[in-house]
Amino acid sequence: MQFGMTIIAAMAPPAVLPAKDLTDPHAGRPVPAVELSRVSVTFGQASDSVAALAETNLRIHEGEFLALVGPSGCGKSTILRLVGGLIQPTEGVVILGGREVAARALRIGMAFQNPTMLPWLTIEQNIMLPLKIVEPFRSQFRKEKRGAFRDKAHDLLAQVGLKGFAGKFPWQLSGGMLQRANLCRALIHEPRMLMLDEPFGALDQFTREELWAIMQKMWLAHKPTVLLVTHDLREAAFLGTRICVMSARPGRIVDDAPVPFARPRTIAMTFEPDFVALNQRLRSLIVEARSGATVSEESL
């Protein structure tokens, strides 16, 4: 961690507008959008408890695209759920935009591997669901803005290549199309923070690459803070501004490095020597983390 341990100072001044006003006047240095400090998460009760995270530290800066990779079951989704305020840390603190995460409205966009569209709503209605929940859209929903919201949904759909599918029901779309719609739903309320848990995991190679490009374009356009959990190292290196590698359970960050490649990145770049070398380095780190896990499980 290059930032040291000035976490408690960041907690002190509760910013009024956490998403925009990110300069901490006391430290004179930008407050990270997300900060996990010495966070531990233990699931279950004493006898059969599982330590998912142990004393994990992680900072994500405003506008950063952080890719999180690591062996299966190491606690990646747990980090994502912590940041989303869906679970509370057993120990430590999770700070968002200078404020501790508690039960509050966050306006975080989330997308999982499973698209979870509601079958009784059309794609357009599904995508507009966050607008029915998040303020200020919520109070505008019944009023004049509805038409504007619909335009926005159509616009997003067009961007992911689903033009003309707004009125269709989820069962009329393929898995890849649903996943595109899922991305739209995560983006419609213009979140400053995006939590993506293997959103492209179940897709074929070509659809996946196409969605990487779309994702990159959207990130370049709006610069939200993104946390992407993925198993695909090429994906991590293509999209991320920074890649964190986690150790096996209980997870902690064992490697944290920026991705130097220029943007916009292209698929062709992923076959260049530098890119391949980065992939190989990541791969060997994860292999190492995994073998560590196997040994410790055998020794039990």
Added chain:
Amino acid sequence: MRKIINRQRRRSFGLIALFFVGWEVACLVSGMSDLILPRPSQVFTTMFQRMPILWPHILQTLMTTMIGFALGVALGVVLGAVIGVSRTAYETAYPLLIGFSSIPKVAVVPIFVLWFGSGTVPAVLTALSICFFPIVVNIATGLATTEPELEDVLKALGASKLDILWNVGLPRTMPFFFASLKVAVTYAFVGTVLSETVASNRGIGNVMMTASSNFNVPMVFAGLFILAGMGIALYVVFSLIESRVTGWANRKNDFAAA
């Protein structure tokens, strides 16, 4: 597609007609006394001839059933929602409900009569007490089966429990709810008639009771036919409402077959 459905429908109507014809013929051939098993033709004749007398009773039974059913739906929805949302409520109320639903309702009617006198009130209550159970179970099941991932997406947006219930839980429960309505409405008939047979001087249940004590067997059967007819009619009504409101739950299959 349409043609096949029509042909199938015609065939099943034909088979039903055949059943009654068979019954008629069997009675004629075997010389069965109409004190034991009247012929369908006798039953229908009785039904139409005595319609002026039967009509108020039909209305009485129908009204009682619908009131009991409406109350049962209201109670069932509220209980089901509470049980489906709260774990504590689930663990307390479920054993009680199962206990209550295992009690034969014949045993409950005398208690209702004791409290409210004979007549419409105990019939309404009996109908209610039989029909609310399937609704509770279905609503609770529907609410309990929400996808955790979607709930996470909504919670991260700051959605309250009520938001999730309103936008996801309730719509998802609708197919379960309407499926249970079809069953519940036929149960409500059973309850009404049960109570009318035991403690009332009005309604189809009472008509059948009186007719059987006068050995007017065709009249008893006319009562049965009327009850069956009303049951089928209401079942069809609720099926139609169901397919209109919750078509999305079945669309996938239609789509594949088309």
